[in-house]
Amino acid sequence: MPGRITRLRIEPGTVTMLVKPSRQLVISFATVVLLCLGVTFAAPGPISSDEATLERNFDALIHPDEMRDWMKLLAAQPNHVSSPHDKSNADQILAWFKDWGWDAHIETFWVLYPKPISETLELVGPQKFSATLQEPPIPGDSSATATDPALPAYAAYQSDGDVTAELVYVNFGMLDDYKMLQRLGVSVKGKIVIARYGGGWRGLKPKLAYDHGAIGCIIYSDPAQDGYSIEETYPNGPMRPPHGVQRGSVLDMGLYPGDPLTPGIGATKDAKRLERSDAPTIMKIPTIPISYADAQVFLAALTGPVVPQNWRGALPITYRVGPGPALVHLAIKSDWQQQPIYDVIATMKGSTWPDQWVVRGNHHDGWVFGATDPLSGQVALLAEAKAFGGLAKHGWQPKRTIVYTSWDAEEPMLLGSTEWAEQHADELKKKVVLYINSDSNERGFLGVGGSHDFQHLMNEVAADVIDPETGVSIGTRERAKMRIAALAPTATEHARAEAKIAADPDKDFPIEALGSGSDFSAFIDHLGIPVLDVGFYEEGHSGGVYHSRYDTFEHHSRFVDPGFVYDALLAKTVGRIVLRAADSDLPLQNASGFANAVSDYLDQVKKLVDDEREEAETQARLLHDRAFQLAADPTKPSGLPTALDRVPHLEFAALEDAVDRLERSAKSYDDALAKNGSHLSSSQIAQVQVLMLNIDQTLAPENVGLPGRDWYKNLVYAPGRYTGYEGKTLPGVREAIEDRRWSDANRYAKLTAQALNAYSDRLNAATAVLNGG
Incomplete structure (x- = not known):
């Protein structure tokens, strides 16, 4: 959910009684x-x-x-x-x-909330080692003074199992990492993978491992992400100590969040439930998180190719991919009760x-x-x-x-x-x-x-x-941060564009899209x-x-x-x-802020199409010229990337027209509200409130959902199917392009246009009321 204090201003306060006062x-x-x-x-x-x-x-x-x-x-x-x-x-x-x-x-x-009954993670060859699956207490801390037991290292909604297999290191375990493994000539089929936290949401790590044939997944916190390479470790500093473990859920929230047995309905006592075996959001392989102190032992036992530079963490070892000779036994049993x-x-x-x-x-x-x-x-x-x-x-x-x-x-x-x-x-x-x-x-x-x-x-x-x-003001400080962030050598085009907006005091600093x-x-x-x-x-x-x-x-x-x-x-x-x-007597929406954001999202999607087309054409030339084989070290195993299909010209006219109309409707509404809002009659206020109260629901039509995950209704904001927490804007269109589902991209361009037009229709009706209609 991802300095030092120079001055504190603590306001006067009092200590509240912890008992219930009258x-x-x-x-x-x-x-x-x-x-x-x-x-x-x-x-x-x-x-x-x-x-x-x-x-x-x-x-x-x-x-x-x-x-x-x-x-x-x-x-x-x-x-x-x-x-x-x-x-x-x-x-x-x-x-x-x-x-x-x-x-x-x-x-x-x-x-449905599973709790661990037993867990085993051990290196069975070439040497023996058992992972420590509970963190030791720290003197003077609540971890030492609490009387109730803490959950051990656990990933909720993993799939119980008992597996033994060779180990493969997969970096962050994201899609691009598996593409790199393909280039390295390494398969995870039938293997247990070990991935470090970061790069994307944890639940994607076992999902993608399973999709690529793995039978188990280990996730560890590398000190490069949140340990001693950042600052001193707790209790001397804020960062993760060697035996710290990041618990978490691996439920497939890309399909739907909430109780896995009651999608779309409240999980009341008598609700109709799926069978656990039919719940698609529960992972298919056993998964467990561990500390970097334990991970170092497993990783040090790997041989095989040395990993690419950007796969290396901060442990004092040579990071290798495997597979093996490290042989791992992973066994988890949970109590699957309501x-x-x-x-x-x-x-x-x-x-x-x-x-x-x-x-x-x-x-x-x-x-x-x-x-x-x-x-x-x-x-x-x-x-x-x-x-x-x-x-x-x-x-x-x-x-x-x-x-x-x-x-x-x-x-x-x-x-x-x-x-x-x-x-x-x-x-x-x-x-x-x-x-x-x-x-x-x-x-x-x-x-x-x-x-x-x-x-x-x-x-x-x-x-x-x-x-x-x-x-x-906190707004002034946020604007300053955006402007400085744009100076970084790694700053994205999006960050530089936001900095220009933040530098203009007459414009609102942008907020982020949510996933x-x-x-x-x-x-x-x-x-x-x-x-x-x-x-x-x-x-x-x-x-x-x-x-x-x-x-x-x-x-x-x-x-x-x-x-x-x-x-x-x-x-x-x-x-x-x-x-x-x-x-507030008047609606709080500023429609131009929304319209400007959507216009930017459409520009991003159109650029994405151009980038995908260029990538496919470049790759086709490289494959034709045998460039991948010639650039590879002939003494080491390697593989070819999956060939990309040609990118067709997509049907964006309806969506472009809808965004243009939205910008015009938004400006008219905002201008009318600014001009006439202060002297509306009570009847006009009531009419405008009715029109604006649920205007955002036009963006999430009831009979439409995202492809393959129709719990997600919003056609402007959604979490990415393969990013987790990170938002995807215009998701039906954007993810269809990323997944090269061209017919879906055309379909959702039209559906998204219809939703935006419905939003504009509401704005136009509200504008008419504001102007005395």
Whole structure:
């Protein structure tokens, strides 16, 4: 989910009691805190509805020390799905919501969640070695003081099995790596592969290994990615120690996330379920993650070709491909049972438009203690919820209903949020204005992805939130980062284009397109509901303990966000988004931001076609001239690449026309809203709201899905089938070109054009209302 502090500005705060206080105590305590901070409300009695005053009052109710105490409690014991602490945390979060004045309940779903019964990974030849599949505790850390057991090294939703075979090193185990193995003359058929983390999502590693004939998969964390080659290792520094292990799910989320047995429907107790053998998202081969201390032994036992330069990690060995003579035994047995998961849902009813919802979410389950991932984002969400409760106790009420969600079972593959969204799909599609997500959080720069028609809202908020270390707005700092990133020798054309936009203060800095990997996925990818995913990143170095036993309160408070300054900043940032989305009389979409993004995506797709055509023509000449054979070392095994077929001219006219129309419609709408929005009648406001409330759902037509994975409905944003978390824009067209499915590319160009035209139709209707029609 992927510096040093020079100055901290910790706001005054108090330590919250961990016991459940009475409502009277909460009211008087909040009042005392406000007086001590010198905060006054704008007028006697009810709080002022003035936006700036309301946001200042909201900020005054965010206390880093309080968030610190919440994290210490929530991260005190292992917090994985089915653990006692996961349930007690859900109960505690529910109690807090209720104490703060929210209407809250727990919604339970029943999901397939395998837990390890036994695991074996050993080198059986040429020498003997058994992998250590549990991390040793570190003195003074929660890993040493917890009383509940932690999950061992485990990959959820791998396939149990008992296999013995030669070992092959496959670098990151991505598609390009298998193309290189083909060039090296190495096959993984019937072998066990070992891949390092990085290069793509972990679940693709066993999937692609299986697709190429392997019978087992080992994944390890190389110190080049998150260990001693970056910084000192924990506990002396933030990075992964030698025996740290990255757990994780390998469920095939490219098909669909959530419970593998109930695709498309909520996993209620009596839901109709697939047989486990028929669930396509469960991996087909046994898979296990290990530490780099153990991986070094397995890798050092390999012979065969020395790997290419960019395949070499930071271990003190000569990296070789194999196969063998290393012979490996891998055996895994799991308990494949349904387990309850606990989503905490809290509601604050709107005064004016109660049937329009602003939904905010973060998950509360972790792989072990889960301090940074996910509890850094969770304590920010809790701080927001308490602050909104404090405002409500002084008379404020949102115009729209606000729904706060604390998801369970995100780590196994977005189970809690997906099941809730599937169960309530019809209601959510009618009511949700915006879903706002966060996950892990750390010290550093603002990071935002999401629906580009909400890009302008994010820019407005970012301009009003001050970075605590530099004294400038978080938007100004983000613009500076984009401009500097474009100077790097490896900067992409896309990064350079973004830098030019960021340098213009009259333009919004761009946000990223989303794929998957956190709880926003069911909303944007499946339901077509717009989302913003918000966090701070880069300077806290949380990746070194990601999904390990060492993602603890001690690690987070020492290395990731000392003083909980940026966790508090996340609460203030998201709080403003929620406030503005909940209280705005007018729609918040800026259609030109979306249209400009889509126009850029179309240019990228057209360039992709040209690049694919040039690659095919170049390769054909090389094959004809026997260049691959002549350039290979004749003393070493080698192979030829698979020949690429000719790239035809594709039918993009309808899509090009739709994008041109979208740009015109977007400009007309934005101009009309700016000119006439402030003096609309209540009837006109109601009409525009109806038209704009679910306009993003036109991009995810119900009767259309992506090829081979129709759970994904959105024709503008989706996770890549072979990238995992990374977003693919115009995915039906783009991935058809990448996979050389030319008829699909033509078909989805037309389908995507139809979706964009439906979006433009809504804009045109709203523009007519804004102009007095």
